[in-house]
Amino acid sequence: DTGVSQDPRHKITKRGQNVTFRCDPISEHNRLYWYRQTLGQGPEFLTYFQNEAQLEKSRLLSDRFSAERPKGSFSTLEIQRTEQGDSAMYLCASSYTVTENYGYTFGSGTRLTVV
Amino acid sequence: QKEVEQNSGPLSVPEGAIASLNCTYSDRGSQSFFWYRQYSGKSPELIMSIYSNGDKEDGRFTAQLNKASQYVSLLIRDSQPSDSATYLCAVNPDQKVTFGIGTKLQVIP
Secondary structure (H helix, E strand, O other): OOOOEEEOOEEEEOOOOOEEEEEEOOOOOOEEEEEEEOOOOOOEEEEEEEOOEEEEEOOOOOOOEEEEOHHHOOEEEEEOOOOHHHOEEEEEEEEOOHHHOOOOEEOOOEEEEEO | OOOEEOOOOOEEEEOOOOEEEEEEEOOOOOOEEEEEEEOOOOOOEEEEEEOOOEEEEEOOEEEEEEOOOOEEEEEEOOOOHHHOEEEEEEEEOOOOOEEOOOEEEEEEO
C-alpha cells in the first residue's frame, strides 16, 4: 500500500473560481477525514466519512464547501466561489477508527493559494 | 478555552539534551492521545500514541499521560538536529482528533 494520496499537490486559483481536490485513502481504512491547516495553526477539522457516509461536518464548513466519498473509496473536496481566506493546506487522513487508537495517516496535502 | 493547548515556542535545546513538550486538554472524556511531528511544508506524521496514565517509551521518545491533570507530554532524549520540527499534540474527545497549534522545536548543533 502506498499510503494516503492527494491530488493535486499545489493549486493556484483566482478568487471566485471553483476547485476540487481528490484523496485516495489507504485501502483497508474505512474512515476518511478532511482537515485544513493555515500557517502557525494546527490542523482544523472539516468533515469525515465512514465508508460512503458523511458523518460529521464542522460548523466552520460553509455552504461553499462540499465533500463526497462515492462507494466508500476515494473522496473529493470541492470549494465553490473561492475566497482569499480559503488559502490553506488541505489535508486528507484515513484510519480504521480513531477509538481503536491507530491514529491517522495523513496524505501529503494540497496547498491552495487563492489570488 | 481551546480544546488542546500547547505553547507555540520556539523551544530551543542543544543537541544531545532532553526536549520536553507539554500539552493540556479540556475534554475529560478523551480516550486517546497522540503526538505528531510536522516538518516545515510537510504533512503531520504520527510518532506516539498513548491511552493509559503513565509513561510509554518508543526509542528516544517517551509520552506521558496524566488524565487527572488533563496533561500530556512528550520527551525526546538525545535530541538531534533532525528532530527540529513542529510537534502537534492531538486528542480524540469524540470520533475525530482535535489538534493543538503545535510547539516548534529547534535543536541547536
